Amino acid sequence: MKRSLGLGLVALATLVIVPVAKGSPSLAQLQNIGTDIVQQVVRPEVKLELKAAKQVQTLGAQGKTQLSWQPLEGEATVQPLDVLRYTISSANAGEMAAKNLVISQAIPPQMTYVLATARGNDGVEITYSIDGGESFVAEPQVEVVQEDGTVTLEPAPAEAYTDIRWDFAQSLEPQVVVQVAYDLTVN
Amino acid sequence: MKSIEIPLHSHWYSNKVRPLLITAIAASGVFQFLAPVLAGGTTAGTDIINRATATYSDGTTNFNAISNTVTVKVDEVRGLTVTDAGFTDANGGSIATSDNLYFDFLVTNTGNADAFVYIPGATALGPMATGGNITAVQIIEVNGTALGAPITVPAGGNSTNNLAAGFPNTTGVIPADGNFKVRVTMAVTATNAGDPVKVQFGTTADNTPNTQDQQNIAFSTDTAPTTNDVYTLDANGTLAPANGEREAAASHQEFVATAPRPLAQTTLLMTSTTAPGANANSAVDDTITYDLDFRVNNNPQPGFPAGSLEGTTINLDTGGGATPTQRILVSTTVPPNTVWNGTAPLVPNGNWIPVYSTDDAYTGAENPINGVTWTTTPPAPGTVKRIGFIYDAGANGALPPGTAVNDFRFTVVTSGLPATGGSVANIGQIFGETLNDPANNLVYDESGDQDANNYDDGVFPPNPNISDFVANPQTGAANPNDPDTNGNNTGTGPNGEANVIGILPLPPANSALLNGPNNVPNAIGPTNVQDDFTNVATTVDTVGVQGSASNPTVTAPITNTVRNTIATNLDNVKLLPFAPDATRALTSGVHGVDRNSNTQLNDEIPDGTTVTIRFGAQTAAYTYTAAGGFAPVAANPPVVIGTLTPGQQQSYTVTIDLPANTPQIQGYTLPIVAFVDNDSSNSFVAATDTVYNFTNNRVYPGFINLVKAARILDTNGTTQLDPAGPGPSYTNTPTVRPRPGQFVEYRITYQNISESQPASGGGNVLLTGNGLVINEDGATAPNTWAGVTTHRQNTAATLGTLQFYNGAVLLGPTDPASGAAVTRYVNTIPSLAPQVSGTLTFRRIVN
Incomplete structure (x- = not known):
């Protein structure tokens, strides 16, 4: 069984993000002995798994509205204004660390990003594009013309977001799983 | 480009890449907002496909990974709104018994799929109406386009699929975001002023939440009857709406008019005659005698019967100091380069008294009833700046419609003109109020034309709902460039026109x-x-x-x-x-x-x-x-x-x-x-x-010369490339081919090239450009700029008003944000006097 520091589907629903595990000592030794050879035969192999869940509101005790996430499987249907949570699990099934891991996610044109919902492990740098993936910044800005004619930069609205990118500074060691997640609204 | 000056909030970009990056952000950010989005959401049945990608490295080689694909399908969701789209009285004016009233309602499919809509007919709407009988229900407009032949909804009501033949799409299908306008005609039966007249279009009072005029509520809870409802029907059998069929309603209420509002309408006329002085070779001893006439018109209009003219407040000194006093005032100036000859002005009858003012007529914002003191005691002739005539309506009675008062006269000497002559311009004004007007609105007219109350060229009234019309009297100074050309009160254009005469030595x-x-x-x-x-x-x-x-x-x-x-x-x-x-x-x-x-x-x-x-x-x-x-x-x-x-x-x-x-x-x-x-x-x-x-x-x-020129700027928006900088300068024949990201700034210069009134001359007939419209359409040949360039802010028009269009869609008068879809710039200049020129400048960025 692979060693997963991520949590299962149940945990996914509450979106707990876990840190990337530190490197395995044995692998580090191997690399020290013969880096060139290892690189020819030992490769990292990152696998991505994407899952979606729909936010549902239920009336709980004392009549309070409770939010929960219902996994979407098969030919699921949604309605405009539904909020979906996408979770990407990334596992290194290879035998050496994956460096410079960057996970990218285009936002489908029929959906709108829910601001400040993209999450990842500590240390992951999350950046966004509002130009179809041409450029990424942490806080996208747009020019806004004020009433007096001056142009100022203001935070881009949710509708402008086109892509999300998670940039892992740390290496993803073999057998380790990381998760990132974000919420979208159906237009 | 302005953006360079603005600090970037993204923390990890170096200074070097900053400007380029912001440009990209700005352009794409704006485009995003313009992407069409259905109000009712993504079209039913659409598959939304999502897949993640990753890149990683083993330290030497880069690898790619892709995830599984997650596909979700968008449900059919029904939505319906009915909104009040206005009200018209068929005969204009105020609402009276037997009037036909049009109540318009806009019905919109706010769902994400095709639907039919049921429309109640006169039979069902009649019992819900107040103050009148419903005589017709018609569909008059579909998706904003008026129907050549309105679709008549039968008295029993029907749904759009059964009225399909009249729809432009011949199916009666109302697509997602589609709309149509329903006109409900009512014949008023209410008789008393203040009685309500109301049309209730659809009803939501009989289903949850049981309040009227709800929007987009579930139709399934409606209780019978349903013939008085506006509700959706499925037009596409493949998917059932996830939220069921919907219903909405709206209403509009008006009131039978209170007493009509009389309005005094007065027209002031001015003519002049000249006479040479003793020295035939000099222009400085000629005289001009001004003759003023006015009438109170008997010209009733719907809602505005002809009213009588009474006084308004002027500052009057009859010997005991200036006090606010109610008088009708006919006012004019002693024009520049002339002096009053000191002979008592002639009045039409003994109820009119000449008055004088030594207050400056030509500077500041004062006008003859605001900031000017009138006196009945003649000052020294050389100090008189204005001459007027007053009438005490309180003592002598208001002047009823049909009254004409003629021949107010006074004479000035052209002592201030050069000996070689020149022209003299003057204009008259009349001030009063409508008798019994509780608001005491000013009634005001300037001479030079046949229009009452300073209305524009036969337009009455300036606002059909006139209720607070307050004239804006000018300082009393005549504008020689807006003459009553023939000197007989046949001038045209807004406000009054000056009486201009040429004085020359024989x-x-x-x-x-x-x-x-x-x-x-x-x-x-x-x-x-x-x-x-x-x-x-x-x-x-x-x-x-x-x-x-x-x-x-x-x-x-x-x-x-x-x-x-x-x-x-x-x-x-x-x-x-x-x-x-x-x-x-x-x-x-x-x-x-x-x-x-x-x-x-x-x-x-x-x-x-x-x-x-x-x-x-x-x-x-x-x-x-x-x-x-x-x-x-x-x-x-x-x-x-x-x-x-x-x-x-x-x-x-x-x-x-x-x-x-x-x-x-x-x-x-x-x-x-x-x-x-x-x-x-x-x-x-x-x-x-x-x-x-x-x-x-x-x-x-x-006689209007239009010249179009351009200049090409580098991507920073400031460095002028063609013509060679620094500029700003423009060329009719650009030689540099702009590259993507560079700017093209177009400038249209227009000028009325006809000769103006000579400085020392007068009486010549000039050509004024009226209603000049500069229409810069980048999508109509030979122009092509709309397709290959994008709007930037800082559009400038030196004269007139600006309107922005995207194709046929009017975006309004405000300069749209940079990147907005703008294909046409329209600059409207109401009046362009001889030799006057102006420019329209707009800026585009090459795609």
């Missing part, structure tokens, strides 16, 4: 005979009484740039007037066109410009120009050649005015036909001479025909 010798514009034979041109002018415009067969060939149409008849200024008869007065160069040699005045030394736009007249002079039943036509001057078309004698008795004047007309290949947007000056034919030779020879006078008839085949 000229020596040949000016015993005067020849000039219509009713102003004594008009003075740039030089003297010989080169006065009447400017007219004509249209051309092919509109082109200035100087391009055209075949202008024949002018409308131009009226000129001749007058005998001496005490004896002038006999054998005749009229002829005369070659411009010969005229110049004779008068040293301005009569067009020699073709060979032309540095102005007043070009020599082209060969083949035909001039026709008419007086009574006489007609004589002439054709011009530079070599031979004017030659009669047929062997006809000149038009004969005959004998002019002392002071007599006569008017004649001239039409001008410029030939094919005439350069357009230039002025062509045709001198017409009136002369006493001493030797009865039928030709004009100055040496023998010593009594003569010229007037210029100048025709412009187009």
Whole structure:
């Protein structure tokens, strides 16, 4: 069984993000002995798994509205204004660390990003594009013309977001799983 | 480019990449907002497909990974709104018994799939209406386009699929975001002022949440009957709406009018007559007598019966100090360069009293009822700046509709004019209120036209819902560039028009005979009484740039007037066109410009120009050649005015036909001479025909010159590349080909090239451009800029108003954000006086 520091589907629903595990000592030794050879035969192999869940509101005790996430499987249907949570699990099934891991996610044109919902492990740098993936910044800005004619930069609205990118500074060691997640609204 | 100056909030970009990055962000950010988004959401049945990608490395080689694909399908969701879309009284004015009222409602499919909509008919809407009977229910508009033939909804109601034939799509399907407008016609039965009249279109009071005029609520909980509801029906059987069918309702209420509002309408008229002083060779002792008349019109309008005129508050000193006093005031100025002659003004009857003011009439924001003190005691004549006439409606009664009060008169001396003469402009104003108007709104008119209450050229009233119309009286200063051209209160345009007259010393010798514009034979041109002018415009067969060939149409008849200024008869007065160069040699005045030394736009007249002079039943036509001057078309004698008795004047007309290949947007000056034919030779020879006078008839085949130019700026928006910087300067023939990201700034310059009133002259007839519209359409050939460039802010128009369009869609008057879809710029200039120019500048970035 692979060693997963991520949590299962149940945990996914509450979106707990876990840190990337530190490197395995044995692998580090191997690399020290013969880096060139290892690189020819030992490769990292990152696998991505994407899952979606729909936010549902239920009336709980004392009549309070409770939010929960219902996994979407098969030919699921949604309605405009539904909020979906996408979770990407990334596992290194290879035998050496994956460096410079960057996970990218285009936002489908029929959906709108829910601001400040993209999450990842500590240390992951999350950046966004509002130009179809041409450029990424942490806080996208747009020019806004004020009433007096001056142009100022203001935070881009949710509708402008086109892509999300998670940039892992740390290496993803073999057998380790990381998760990132974000919420979208159906237009 | 401005963005360079703005600090970037993204923390990890170096300074080097900052400007480029911001440009990309700005462009894409704006485009995103313009992507069409259905109000009702993503179309039903759409698959939303999502997949993640990753890149990683083993330290040497880069690898890619892709995830599984997650697909979700969008449900069919139904949505419906009904909103109040306005109200019209078929006969205008206020609501009265038996009026037909139109109540409009907009029905919109806010769901994400096709639907049909049920529309209740008159039978169901009748019991829900208040104050009237529902006589018709019609669909009058679909998706914003009025139907040529409205669709009649039967009295029993029906759904759009059963009314399909009348819909543009012939199916009655209302697509997602589609809408249609329903007009409910009511015949008013309520009789009392203040009674409500109301149409209830649909009802939501009989289903959850059981309140009226709800939007987009579930139809499934509606209780019978359903014939009074507006609700959706499935138009597409493949998917059932996840939220079921929907219903909505709206209503509109008005009230039977209270008592109509009488409105006093008054028209003030001003004319003037001049008389020479003792010294015939000086203009400084001439007199001008102004004559003012006014009437209270009997011109009832719907909702506004004709009212009586009473006084308004003026600051009046009758000997005991200035106090606010209610009076009707007829006010005018002692115009610049004149003084009151000290003779008591004439009043129509004893109820009118002359008043005077020494307050400045020409500076500041004061007007005759605000900041000006009037006194009944005549001040020293030289100090009087305004003369008025007051009427006490409280003591003598308000003036009812149909009243005419004529012949207020006073006289001024032209002592301030140069000895060589000049023009004097004046305007009259009348102030009062409508009798019994609880709001005490001002009733106000300026002289110079036949319109009441300063309305514009026959438009009454300026606002059909007039309730708080307050006139905006000017300072009382006349604008000589907005004249009542004929001096008889036939001016046009907004507000009033000035009475302008030319005063000149009696000229020596040949000016015993005067020849000039219509009713102003004594008009003075740039030089003297010989080169006065009447400017007219004509249209051309092919509109082109200035100087391009055209075949202008024949002018409308131009009226000129001749007058005998001496005490004896002038006999054998005749009229002829005369070659411009010969005229110049004779008068040293301005009569067009020699073709060979032309540095102005007043070009020599082209060969083949035909001039026709008419007086009574006489007609004589002439054709011009530079070599031979004017030659009669047929062997006809000149038009004969005959004998002019002392002071007599006569008017004649001239039409001008410029030939094919005439350069357009230039002025062509045709001198017409009136002369006493001493030797009865039928030709004009100055040496023998010593009594003569010229007037210029100048025709412009187009008189507004439009020039389009551009400059190309680098991607920073400031460095000018073409023409070579630093600029700002523009070129008609750019040579640099702009690259993507660079800017093209277009500038359209327009100018009224016709001659203006000469500084020392007066009485000439000018050409003012009215309703000039600059329409810069980048999507219509030969323009192509709409497709390859994108709007940037900082559009500038020096005159008039701006409107922005994306295709046919009006975006409004506010300069849209940079990157917005703008394909057309429209600059409307209501009035462009001679020689006045303006520019429209707009900026595009190359895609």
